[in-house]
Amino acid sequence: MQMPTPNQNVLSRKAQIVERLQGVLRDGAVIHSESEVRAYECDALTAYKCPPLCAVLPTSTEEVAAVLKVCHEMGVPVVPRGSGTSLAGGALPTADCVILGVARLNSVLETNYDDRYIRVQSGRTNLSVTGAVEAMDFFYAPDPSSQLACAIAGNVAMNSGGAHCLKYGVTTNNLMGVKMVLMDGTITEIGGAHLDAAGLDLLGLICGSEGQLGVVTEATLRILRKPEGARPVLMAFNDNEVAGACVADIIKAGVLPVAIEFMDRLCIETTENYAKAGYPDCEALLIVEVEGAPEEIDEQLALIKDIALKHDPVELREAQDEEEAARIWLGRKSAFGAIGQISDYMCLDGTIPVSSLPMVLRRIGELSDEFGLKVGNVFHAGDGNMHPLICYDANKPGDLELCEAMGAEILKLCVDAGGCLTGEHGVGIEKRDLMTHQYAQQDLDIQMAVKDVFDPEWLLNPAKVFPLDSSASRRIAAE
Amino acid sequence: MQMPTPNQNVLSRKAQIVERLQGVLRDGAVIHSESEVRAYECDALTAYKCPPLCAVLPTSTEEVAAVLKVCHEMGVPVVPRGSGTSLAGGALPTADCVILGVARLNSVLETNYDDRYIRVQSGRTNLSVTGAVEAMDFFYAPDPSSQLACAIAGNVAMNSGGAHCLKYGVTTNNLMGVKMVLMDGTITEIGGAHLDAAGLDLLGLICGSEGQLGVVTEATLRILRKPEGARPVLMAFNDNEVAGACVADIIKAGVLPVAIEFMDRLCIETTENYAKAGYPDCEALLIVEVEGAPEEIDEQLALIKDIALKHDPVELREAQDEEEAARIWLGRKSAFGAIGQISDYMCLDGTIPVSSLPMVLRRIGELSDEFGLKVGNVFHAGDGNMHPLICYDANKPGDLELCEAMGAEILKLCVDAGGCLTGEHGVGIEKRDLMTHQYAQQDLDIQMAVKDVFDPEWLLNPAKVFPLDSSASRRIAAE
CATH class of the missing domain: 3.30.43.10 (Uridine Diphospho-n-acetylenolpyruvylglucosamine Reductase, domain 2)
Structure with missing residues (x-):
């Protein structure tokens, strides 16, 4: 790179x-x-x-x-x-x-249960935001896999999501306001504990801007009342594409589970060896979770299982109690770590329209054969946020470059399917050069001109997001 | 003005x-x-x-x-x-x-039920978007009162909401992409039928930008499956503040009705004379609607009615059938028209944190006495989006100016309560000069600099949103 x-x-x-x-x-x-x-x-x-x-x-x-x-x-x-x-x-x-x-900026500054928000310093970890309000039966919805460690500052920068974002939306849907410092030291407040903004919606622009516009030091976040209960059902299929079609049918039916997670054979087997979650032997697993009162859960799961049965599942396992529910989630939550035990990997993050899941999964399989690199698929299927994990050997010369080339092909495939380079991880340096596949030069010019407004000298995180040659003249002019 | x-x-x-x-x-x-x-x-x-x-x-x-x-x-x-x-x-x-x-740009360009979106030209009316998909049991969620007439272009420009936005969010939560023409004639596409955007989220910036950045000619909109059923309950109280407290308690309890609408005595009486909706004689009315399967509706309404009973309602009337439901909504939907029959009025649009509803309603009453102008309150209470209607006489010299002065006081009150100048109507010319009450000059400078990026000559809708003296140098420099 x-x-x-x-x-x-x-x-x-x-x-x-x-x-x-x-x-x-x-x-x-x-x-x-x-x-x-x-x-x-x-x-x-x-x-x-x-x-x-x-x-x-x-x-x-x-x-x-x-x-x-x-x-x-x-x-x-x-x-x-x-x-x-x-x-x-x-x-x-x-x-x-x-x-x-x-x-070190990790304090809770204010909690307001009447208006359902919490104001925290941005270094506070995602999980400890929920930790600060759970005694009152509230929670903060976005839940990236790294939620034990990741900071709200990074969540805002990357517009992070998580398994439960199918129902609750990603960070931008749960962020109400920020305090932000501009590169020249000016302290500014954007948004707040109220609906909408007057004038231009700069908050939507700040969220996902990857630390390019300012340094967020405080965030006002929407907190929600915990649901009465939740229950996952595990669905096993003998074909990736069939599992993908089942996801598309659930979404099409208009039911809204809180999460639909997908794992393929490589992830299932590796995870099973590592976490012993009791997953069945199959090609593809879905974990579909619904929330609410017990009767609501029964009713929604009945509908979802009806849809699944039309796709010949190998197994449908509805959690009978909390312990079984935890075991079903254990595997999914251990998947990245489990793969990391057996191989170096690169985790991608493209989004696609849900209806193209079967096609994209098939094509990823073909690319895996073409490049000779194994790929594990474990991702938020309900909102079409793919996370292919490409396995490579960091000690083998050329393997990282091969992995990157294959990753680029997969992300281009997502864009060509009508999707986008990144769902929640951001562009960073990883997808910088692929931005030209998603955007015309004039689109990039507008985005860079917006950065000019906030940071005319291009001092904040200057080598990220935009292709280096696109941003070169701005960075050089600034020196 | x-x-x-x-x-x-x-x-x-x-x-x-x-x-x-x-x-x-x-x-x-x-x-x-x-x-x-x-x-x-x-x-x-x-x-x-x-x-x-x-x-x-x-x-x-x-x-x-x-x-x-x-x-x-x-x-x-x-x-x-x-x-x-x-x-x-x-x-x-x-x-x-x-x-x-x-x-004249009013065609449907594409409907996709698998991925749940519709692509329309921007002149299409809000209601006819739902009209294009309702045969398949889908709908487009944002529902401004003017939905029979208002265009998607205006909805995008003002980030419009509506009665049912408490559950479904406003336009920005339902807009997936736009085709937009810049002032120099460049055609650009922003967002699309997928989750999130790579790079800066310009779509969030465009939505609510009041036609200042470009002319939106096409919009890709999220469509949703119609709920199984819906049922409103009408709640009558003998005190505005008590009704406001009831709203705050419903929100605090974490139930999520699809709508909570508020009307005060002036609106109730005027509407009743006009639309004969059968509303009771009381100081304040709430219409609370929930959606779902019949059992879900029963369960949610039981909880909501329990909360209401703690506030000594004069009446709790749950719709027993579709006809009664339609009658309950008839009054609310006729309210603006009914007031218009008896007086000229100016409709405001501030937002506030829900917990300050009782205080803000009391203070509006005091301002009404101070200025000697009647005020009707009819608004989306659940998300704190106030619509005070100030009655005045257009033929009486000085009355419009008095009305504007009073409107300014109410909007400042909203901002001081921790809210915002506009929930869904936009700033336009109406709230232009009040922007300095919400924002510091440096905040306005950043917003105007973002406009510079898209429209450096300030030719698009140049006299709106920003105070004229703030934007003067930019508009003059452009001439």
């Missing part, structure tokens, strides 16, 4: 930059020794690594503003970082950048 | 402009005689009128592009217009503008 040439002028002033940053932060908040900055050299896209110039860990919005002001004045690029769980390299440093980590 | 001085240079070239426009459109598509342009002199904010230079009615995206190209080359401002139902003056012409009406 090509990275931009680091700015020598910035590199040569490292000592001065560190000193200026130390002047605006508390002791210990600037990390600059060669050994310590290694902790920030990559995110969860571990194929790429680059230690930053230094890293800072501010503890307040005002400190974030002070850091950005210093970097703005000195022309230093800044890469914001939540918990570093990005699968797309969204928090990958450049050698000339300051990593701005929000991990 | 102050309007910008028309550009004399444009006015003096009227004949030439009309000729150029006639050159790119079919016969009869350019309306320019003094008597005919009067049809476009106002929208539903009828207090303000100004005939445009001329109006055009293109029939394709390509014709829209040709019109914009001509206007761009000649420096002529363009005001896009859907059906002209804006209550905020969003389609009010300036004397030097071309009205670009999309009424």
Whole structure:
């Protein structure tokens, strides 16, 4: 993966930059020794690594503003970082950048059960947002697989989803407002604890902007009352495409399960060896979960099982109690980790219209044969958010490049099927060069011109999202 | 209401402009005689009128592009217009503008029941979108009161809602993609029939941008399967604040009715005289509707009625059949028309956190006494979207100005309660000068800089949304 040439002028002033940053932060908040900055050299896209110039860990919005002001004045690029769980390299440093980590900004600022929102600092982890309100029987809906670790800052940056987003929507549907610091240090508030915005909807623009427009330090999030109960049913099929067709039929019927998850044989077998979830021997599994009062659950599951029976399932297993429900989910939640035990892998994140699931699954199988790389499919099928896991050997020369080439083919396939390069992981560096497959140059120009408004010097996360040659003139003009 | 001085240079070239426009459109598509342009002199904010230079009615995206190209080359401002139902003056012409009406762009281009979307031209009316899919038991969720007349173009421009948006969200939650023409004639596509967007989420930005960024000619809209059934319950209370508290308690309990509508005594009495819906004699009415299978409806309504009973209702009337349900809704749907029969009125559109409903209703009552103008309250209470109707006499000198001053106080009250100037009607000209109460100058500067990206010459709907003095330098620089 090509990275931009680091700015020598910035590199040569490292000592001065560190000193200026130390002047605006508390002791210990600037990390600059060669050994310590290694902790920030990559995110969860571990194929790429680059230690930053230094890293800072501010503890307040005002400190974030002070850091950005210093970097703005000195022309230093800044890469914001939540918990570093990005699968797309969204928090990958450049050698000339300051990593701005929000991990110490993790307080709950306000909870309001009457108006159903919580206001948190952006470094708080996703799961601990729910943790702060669950005693009152509330929860925060978006649930990325990394929810134990990932920060709200990253969720906002990537517009993260999760298994239960079929019903509840992704981050943008649950985010009500942010406090954000612009690159010049200006603190601004966008949205709030109310419906809609007057004037332009900048909140929708900020969500999913991958840290390119500002550093979000606080977020106001919609919280929801926990449903009375939930129950999954596990459906086993002897054909990927048939399982895909079953998903399409459930969606078409207009029932709205809270989640429809898909796993193929590679994932089922690997997971079973690792987590012992008791999954059946089959080609494809669906986990379909519905929520509500017991009678509602019965009624919805009856309808869903009727649809499934038309597709000749090998097994239909409805959870009889909480323990069985937990076991059904255990396998799905362990899938990424299980695959990681047997192989290096790259996790893709394309979306497609649900009706093209069977075709896309077939074509991924063909690509796997053509490239000679195994692919596991485990993903949010209900909203067409695919997560093919391409297995490769990081120690075998050329295998990563082969894997990337195959990943590019799969993502182009998603776009050509009427879908999109990314559902919830973001573009980062991973899909940067594929943006030209989704967008015409004039579309990219408009997106980049919007970045110009917020960050005219292109100092914030400048080598992400856009193809390097498209953004080159802007980044160079800024130096 | 102050309007910008028309550009004399444009006015003096009227004949030439009309000729150029006639050159790119079919016969009869350019309306320019003094008597005919009067049809476009106002929208539903009828207090303000100004005939445009001329109006055009293109029939394709390509014709829209040709019109914009001509206007761009000649420096002529363009005001896009859907059906002209804006209550905020969003389609009010300036004397030097071309009205670009999309009424002839009203075809259905594609329906896809498997992936649950419909693609329409933007001049199609809201209700006829549902009309195109209801035979297959589908519907389009946002339902503004003007849905018989209002166009999807206007819905997208204003991010319109409606009574049933408590459950289904507003336009931005149901819009998947647009085809849009930029002011220079470039045709661009944003979003599509898939989840999420790669790169910046321009679709969220376009929705609600009040025709300031481009002219939307096509929209891809989410369609939903019709629920099995729906049933309203009418709740009567002898105190506005108590009714407001009941709404807050229903929301707090975590049940999600499809609609919670509120009417106060003035609206109840006026409507009853007009529509004979059989409403009881009381201070405040709520209409709470739930959807689903019969048992689900029973269960949800039981819970909701339990909550209502704690607030000493005068009456709880659950619809026993379809006819009674229709009668309960008849009054609510006739309310605006009924008030219009007895008085001129201005309809406001602020949002507030639901928990502050009782306080805001009390304060509106006090303002009504202070200003000596009657106020009717009829609104979407469940999501805190207020629609105070201020009654005034258009023939009494000074009364409109008094009404506007009072409206400004109410909208400031909404903002101060933690809400927002507009829920679904948009800013238009009506709330232009109040934007400084919601936003700091730096916030407005960012919003205007985003407009610069799409329309650097400020030719599209240039006198709307932003205070005239804030936008003056940009509009003048462009001339």
